[in-house]
Amino acid sequence: xxxxxxxxxxxxxxxxxxxxxxxxxxxxxxxxxxxxxxxxxxxxxxxxxxxxxxxxxxxxxxxxxxxxxxxxxxxxxxxxxxxxxxxxxxxxxxxxxxxxxxxxxxxxxxxxxxxxxxxxxxxxxxxxxxxxxxxxxxxxxxxxxxxxxxxxxxxxxxxxxxxxxxxxxxxxxxxxxxxxxxxxxxxxxxxxxxxxxxxxxxxxxxxxxxxxxxxxxxxxxxxxxxxxxxxxxxxxxxxxxxxxxxxxxxxxxxxxxxxxxxxxxxxxxxxxxxxxxxxxxxxxxxxxxxxxxxxxxxxxxxxxxxxxxxxxxxxxxxxxxxxxxxxxxxxxxxxxxxxxxxxxxxxxxxxxxxx
Amino acid sequence: xxxxxxxxxxxxxxxxxxxxxxxxxxxxxxxxxxxxxxxxxxxxxxxxxxxxxxxxxxxxxxxxxxxxxxxxxxxxxxxxxxxxxxxxxxxxxxxxxxxxxxxxxxxxxxxxxxxxxxxxxxxxxxxxxxxxxxxxxxxxxxxxxxxxxxxxxxxxxxxxxxxxxxxxxxxxxxxxxxxxxxxxxxxxxxxxxxxxxxxxxxxxxxxxxxxxxxxxxxxxxxxxxxxxxxxxxxxxxxxxxxxxxxxxxxxxxxxxxxxxxxxxxxxxxxxxxxx
Ligand SMILES: [Zn+2]
Numbered sequence: 051x052x053x054x055x056x057x058x059x060x061x062x063x064x065x066x067x068x069x070x071x072x073x074x075x076x077x078x079x080x081x082x083x084x085x086x087x088x089x090x091x092x093x094x095x096x097x098x099x100x101x102x103x104x105x106x107x108x109x110x111x112x113x114x115x116x117x118x119x120x121x122x123x124x125x126x127x128x129x130x131x132x133x134x135x136x137x138x139x140x141x142x143x144x145x146x147x148x149x150x151x152x153x154x155x156x157x158x159x160x161x162x163x164x165x166x167x168x169x170x171x172x173x174x175x176x177x178x179x180x181x182x183x184x185x186x187x188x189x190x191x192x193x194x195x196x197x198x199x200x201x202x203x204x205x206x207x208x209x210x211x212x213x214x215x216x217x218x219x220x221x222x223x224x225x226x227x228x229x230x231x232x233x234x235x236x237x238x239x240x241x242x243x244x245x246x247x248x249x250x251x252x253x254x255x256x257x258x259x260x261x262x263x264x265x266x267x268x269x270x271x272x273x274x275x276x277x278x279x280x281x282x283x284x285x286x287x288x289x290x291x292x293x294x295x296x297x298x299x300x301x302x303x304x305x306x307x308x309x310x311x312x313x314x315x316x317x318x319x320x321x322x323x324x325x326x327x328x329x330x331x332x333x334x335x336x337x338x339x340x341x342x343x344x345x346x347x348x349x350x351x352x353x354x355x356x357x358x359x360x361x362x363x364x365x366x367x368x369x370x371x372x373x374x375x376x377x378x379x380x381x382x383x384x385x386x387x388x389x390x391x392x393x394x395x396x397x398x399x400x401x402x403x404x405x
Numbered sequence: 406x407x408x409x410x411x412x413x414x415x416x417x418x419x420x421x422x423x424x425x426x427x428x429x430x431x432x433x434x435x436x437x438x439x440x441x442x443x444x445x446x447x448x449x450x451x452x453x454x455x456x457x458x459x460x461x462x463x464x465x466x467x468x469x470x471x472x473x474x475x476x477x478x479x480x481x482x483x484x485x486x487x488x489x490x491x492x493x494x495x496x497x498x499x500x501x502x503x504x505x506x507x508x509x510x511x512x513x514x515x516x517x518x519x520x521x522x523x524x525x526x527x528x529x530x531x532x533x534x535x536x537x538x539x540x541x542x543x544x545x546x547x548x549x550x551x552x553x554x555x556x557x558x559x560x561x562x563x564x565x566x567x568x569x570x571x572x573x574x575x576x577x578x579x580x581x582x583x584x585x586x587x588x589x590x591x592x593x594x595x596x597x598x599x600x601x602x603x604x605x606x607x608x609x610x611x612x613x614x615x616x617x618x619x620x621x622x623x624x625x626x627x628x629x630x631x632x633x634x635x636x637x638x639x640x641x642x643x644x645x646x647x648x649x650x651x652x653x654x655x656x657x658x659x660x661x662x663x664x665x666x667x668x669x670x671x672x673x674x675x676x677x678x679x680x
Contacts, residue, residue: 239608241628243642249658251627255612258581263589278565278574279608279627286578300574300605301567309567324570325485334484336571386582387542389575390535391484395504 134318139295144349148190148233154356165215174212187223190233213253232270239280254283261286265375299326459525467512474510507537515673520548523558531561538576545583554593564604577609619650
């Protein structure tokens with residue numbers, strides 16, 4: 051940690067540390083261990099600003115210094131994130147969720163609740179919207195912000211009715227020839243008895259198959275956790291983008307560690323081995339683009355994150371716009387067809403890797 | 406069905422201990438190996454369907470000499486550099502004589518040429534990695550080219566293989582987009598679920614059959630309780646036959662539970678009807 055910060059933090063009687071300021075304090079309360087130095091400096095800057103503006107005591111010089119310090123330590127911390135740090139970022143309690151993007155990117159959102167089979171699933175949201183005037187269909191996993199909403203949203207783990215609602219909306223988008231956008235953010239699909247009874251496996255499999263046949267442009271964006279089957283159930287799309295500090299994984303690292311070593315505490319090791327970061331997903335051809343997050347992560351600047359996600363969506367949709375329905379199905383087929391890595395015995399080179 | 410000699414060709418690969426008699430894995434009663442093999446490895450006492458190897462299954466379902474294997478030259482490349490994965494693959498290659506967890510090829514069932522893919526539980530618990538996904542996808546693509554029906558036989562403990570991470574996960578959409586194309590052409594896909602069929606395999610190709618058959622007593626489900634806390638919390642609320650073939654038929658997920666002795670005849674009827 052930089053010296054100036056250490057000095058600041060050591061000054062226990064520093065009057066500014068006790069000042070409470072809403073937003074900054076929220077950041078502090080929810081800060082991950084490795085984020086704590088950042089949250090502390092942010093808190094100090096906010097305090098100094100309040101003093102400057104509130105009681106007219108000019109502290110702008112200190113503010114400027116701290117802002118430089120903030121930039122420096124943020125850059126330093128974020129240039130060295132481990133896979134496990136990224137898992138924490140992807141699950142961050144303040145991270146923007148699907149409905150935040152809906153609010154910040156789209157207009158005229160009309161939420162649709164039905165799956166026509168069983169009931170509504172609050173862990174999967176969707177509806178009609180416009181994107182700078184263009185009519186689109188939006189679906190996505192939805193997590194909850196506080197304890198009550200988290201339970202209501204089932205922690206973003208969708209049930210069969212959620213996947214069936216997603217498919218119904220996807221096919222409605224096709225009927226009216228509107229592009230489909232899918233926001234992926236789930237730890238895993240629901241694995242309770244009731245989900246099993248209503249066919250969670252079939253609902254995910256069906257979505258992959260029927261999303262493959264949609265004659266409209268489709269795109270998914272992994273905004274947080276791309277959790278295994280729960281993620282691919284709405285991500286078999288023409289384009290797949292991923293936020294920089296999101297993860298895309300076959301299994302939660304805790305589960306992997308439990309199976310490999312019978313020790314969930316070795317999750318950080320498992321996270322490393324699973325190569326679940328956006329960088330790896332891009333290298334393997336699993337995603338087409340990694341959307342860079344604002345300094346310090348998506349949760350430090352919702353507006354800027356949403357602006358970047360929106361720009362990515364618009365670029366991909368404009369690239370897909372000229373393609374016929376048949377071409378969209380064909381290029382989607384080829385996109386998924388080439389995924390995987392193997393070699394042919396007797397040949398020297400590895401045959402494939404993403405593209 | 407020839408009396409006895411069903412699995413003569415591949416005897417060394419058998420799961421059962423060598424010798425004249427063996428213990429049933431479920432009821433633990435003593436069974437003569439010869440009786441067990443004559444009975445298609447179904448326990449004469451308790452009807453337990455012992456797991457078959459991919460080659461035993463092929464021998465049981467296809468006409469003698471009709472099966473030709475595809476893509477036997479594909480090998481896993483350990484794309485993640487996952488700790489101990491190459492050693493584990495090598496061990497299972499030695500143990501089973503297989504090159505990976507799936508065998509694919511074309512064979513005749515009755516009068517019908519069928520494109521087939523089978524996973525073998527003995528090899529890495531039948532987990533779907535890139536090679537498995539690629540073999541199954543190519544089998545479906547050949548069926549598309551030649552307008553053939555597809556039969557896929559699952560027997561997979563862990564679903565998609567953890568050891569190839571995100572690339573294993575991508576075999577779910579990959580096999581599914583291939584089956585979408587096959588489906589879109591109006592061709593028949595029969596999925597046969599055998600013990601066990603779980604997770605990423607059950608949640609992709611294994612659930613996409615026009616017809617889904619299952620062997621009696623097979624474990625079939627989405628998540629085992631070892632993987633997830635949520636699943637563990639639900640252990641007490643499970644029905645007695647939870648995640649079995651019978652449970653899945655009850656809930657409308659499996660079209661028909663078919664005893665092993667009737668499988669070939671059932672498949673022939675279904676192929677006849679749809680041809
Ligand atoms: Zn028995």
